[in-house]
Amino acid sequence: MGLMLDRVGSGRSPQGAAGLADLEREVTRDLDRLNYPPRAWPVPKPAPDGSTALDALVVGGGMYGQTMAFALYREGIRNLRVIDLAREGEEGPWGTYARMDILRSPKRQCGPDLGVPSLTFRAWHEAQGRSWDELYKIHRLDWLAYLLWLRRVLDLPVENGTRLLALEPAGGLLRAEIEGPRGRESVFCRNVVLATGREGAGGRQVPAFPSFSMARGDRHPRIHHSADPIDFGPLQGRRVAILGANASALDNAGTALEAGAAAAVMFCRRPALPQVNKSRWMVFPGFQHGFPAMDDAARWEFMSHVASVQMPPPHESVLRCTRHAGFDLRFAEPWTDVIADGDEIDIVTAKGRHRFDAVIFATGFNVDLADVPYLTSLLPQIETWGARVAPQDAARFPALARLPYLTADFQLTAKAGAHAPEVENLYLLSFGASLSHGALAGDLPAVRATTTRAAQAIARALFVTDYQAYRQSMRRFSEAELEPTPYFVPPEDIAP
Numbered sequence: 173m174g175l176m177l178d179r180v181g182s183g184r185s186p187q188g189a190a191g192l193a194d195l196e197r198e199v200t201r202d203l204d205r206l207n208y209p210p211r212a213w214p215v216p217k218p219a220p221d222g223s224t225a226l227d228a229l230v231v232g233g234g235m236y237g238q239t240m241a242f243a244l245y246r247e248g249i250r251n252l253r254v255i256d257l258a259r260e261g262e263e264g265p266w267g268t269y270a271r272m273d274i275l276r277s278p279k280r281q282c283g284p285d286l287g288v289p290s291l292t293f294r295a296w297h298e299a300q301g302r303s304w305d306e307l308y309k310i311h312r313l314d315w316l317a318y319l320l321w322l323r324r325v326l327d328l329p330v331e332n333g334t335r336l337l338a339l340e341p342a343g344g345l346l347r348a349e350i351e352g353p354r355g356r357e358s359v360f361c362r363n364v365v366l367a368t369g370r371e372g373a374g375g376r377q378v379p380a381f382p383s384f385s386m387a388r389g390d391r392h393p394r395i396h397h398s399a400d401p402i403d404f405g406p407l408q409g410r411r412v413a414i415l416g417a418n419a420s421a422l423d424n425a426g427t428a429l430e431a432g433a434a435a436a437v438m439f440c441r442r443p444a445l446p447q448v449n450k451s452r453w454m455v456f457p458g459f460q461h462g463f464p465a466m467d468d469a470a471r472w473e474f475m476s477h478v479a480s481v482q483m484p485p486p487h488e489s490v491l492r493c494t495r496h497a498g499f500d501l502r503f504a505e506p507w508t509d510v511i512a513d514g515d516e517i518d519i520v521t522a523k524g525r526h527r528f529d530a531v532i533f534a535t536g537f538n539v540d541l542a543d544v545p546y547l548t549s550l551l552p553q554i555e556t557w558g559a560r561v562a563p564q565d566a567a568r569f570p571a572l573a574r575l576p577y578l579t580a581d582f583q584l585t586a587k588a589g590a591h592a593p594e595v596e597n598l599y600l601l602s603f604g605a606s607l608s609h610g611a612l613a614g615d616l617p618a619v620r621a622t623t624t625r626a627a628q629a630i631a632r633a634l635f636v637t638d639y640q641a642y643r644q645s646m647r648r649f650s651e652a653e654l655e656p657t658p659y660f661v662p663p664e665d666i667a668p
């Protein structure tokens with residue numbers, strides 16, 4: 173799995189490159205008109221090791237992390253670092269394990285631009301001489317190229333190859349242990365933003381079977397999770413079994429068939445595909461701003477309904493598969509065992525035993541902070557939804573009950589009686605926020621509302637915490653407004 177920008181890159185043609193250069197000049201003008209970046213104002217905070225604490229550490233340099241950095245810059249918060257364990261261009265799914273051709277979302281999505289017209293995807297697309305009207309939906313590699321372009325023109329400081337290892341409270345600050353090209357270091361932070369994506373909020377969901385369990389550590393060269401790098405070339409003429417019926421299952425089936433697989437057979441428990449994407453309904457400002465203000469009972473009722481109806485795969489992904497004779501989708505046929513037998517793999521179901529050459533678990537991701545290694549020391553202090561609802565409700569929807577309970581500004585919440593106020597300096601911008609903020613959290617349509625709100629909350633907290641310093645600064649403030657006029661009076665002549 174390498175960097176895929178060579179396949180669909182930004183400004184590759186001379187016309188595209190010239191168009192982007194023009195657009196970049198327009199971006200510079202726009203940002204200048206918006207007085208971006210504003211003056212940096214936060215008061216420096218000394219850390220216990222003699223350094224100055226970061227105002228924010230943003231963990232994850234994908235779509236949410238880089239937009240969060242932009243949102244913080246817009247609030248004049250510049251003492252920050254953004255780290256991502258991936259190499260540049262491999263952040264998030266777009267150029268790595270996402271195997272759809274196009275984004276699910278309609279092309280009219282704004283977000284990472286934070287409302288600046290010249291920073292929109294449409295501006296980027298048209299600047300390269302491409303027609304907007306003729307575009308059906310955004311190609312995923314174009315989306316990746318666009319995000320990387322934004323990062324460059326906004327000069328967002330993503331440190332690649334750098335991983336967060338541990339977080340612990342440190343007397344009102346958070347101490348982050350990180351490891352990157354410079355080695356291992358301890359960084360003291362006033363706020364930490366976790367923008368670690370689907371996989372970063374709990375890891376992969378992998379089923380366990382009597383004869384094969386990834387969770388137990390079993391490995392096989394042709395048994396994969398859909399988020400693995402998979403070389404589809406050798407699957408030509410082979411039979412591939414896929415567990416799951418979500419978008420990723422279909423995109424992996426489609427990729428296998430397009431690579432020449434003889435068969436791609438999907439198996440799922442359910443008797444039919446979910447039919448309605450309720451998340452699509454949620455894309456409007458009233459929902460994004462209003463849902464977190466609803467009480468716990470209303471949010472639980474709303475989201476448990478959404479969880480019950482589940483989400484269909486995009487119809488484009490289905491049609492991509494059904495045009496191949498080798499495609500099959502078997503409903504109501506869960507697997508009971510996976511048995512590696514030499515070069516082949518047997519899938520056992522209640523309906524029979526089937527032979528395949530490769531297996532892909534398209535079983536998605538878990539959201540469970542208990543499985544996030546860097547949260548181990550804070551975990552006992554973090555409130556989850558399970559503590560906010562009746563035990564029988566939590567038992568009915570255990571995956572929802574495990575989700576963290578966030579404030580309206582995306583902060584984690586400390587459990588009642590916990591002695592770790594630092595928990596509330598942690599912001600979670602990912603699918604883990606979906607019960608507190610609605611199913612959109614972590615997806616493209618919510619990126620602007622989410623990052624703007626979290627950045628403003630950080631600005632507020634920085635100000636409120638250091639209020640006495642700002643108050644004194646206001647007293648010292650002595651810009652002589654009337655100096656050029658005849659009515660100027662020197663400060664020493666003014667009676668106290």
Ligand SMILES: Cc1cc2nc3c(=O)[nH]c(=O)nc-3n(C[C@H](O)[C@H](O)[C@H](O)COP(=O)(O)OP(=O)(O)OC[C@H]3O[C@@H](n4cnc5c(N)ncnc54)[C@H](O)[C@@H]3O)c2cc1C
Nearest residue numbers: 232234235236256257263264275276335336368369372616
């Ligand atoms: C296959 C797929 C297709 C999707 N298609 C769409 C779509 O069409 N439309 C839509 O709206 N949404 C879609 N989504 C959902 C969502 O928009 C994407 O997942 C999007 O990438 C979320 O952005 P993010 O910044 O939250 O996470 P990511 O893009 O996943 O970025 C998170 C980053 O955090 C880094 N990271 C994780 N842990 C650490 C650590 N400990 N230290 C340092 N860095 C760390 C990772 O390396 C990663 O780069 C899709 C998701 C998937 C998985």
